[in-house]
Amino acid sequence: HPLPDKSRWHFMRLESTQQSIKVILEAEKKVQARKKFSRTIKVVRAVVRFIRVISIM
Numbered sequence: 401h402p403l404p405d406k407s408r409w410h411f412m413r414l415e416s417t418q419q420s421i422k423v424i425l426e427a428e429k430k431v432q433a434r435k436k437f438s439r440t441i442k443v444v445r446a447v448v449r450f451i452r453v454i455s456i457m
Contacts, residue, residue: 410454417447 421444428440 413454414451417451421447 424440424444428437431437
């Protein structure tokens with residue numbers, strides 16, 4: 401039973417977002433600059449907030 405278009409799009413979106421976060425975190429492990437890391441945390445939080453807004457829709 402295939403997913404409706406909207407939830408399939410949502411799932412793909414979620415997957416690519418998780419991939420992006422994984423990539424960001426991997427990069428941050430290599431670059432231990434604290435300033436850059438805190439900026440990344442802000443980005444990740446913003447992304448999480450964005451996902452919540454999408455899932456409400």
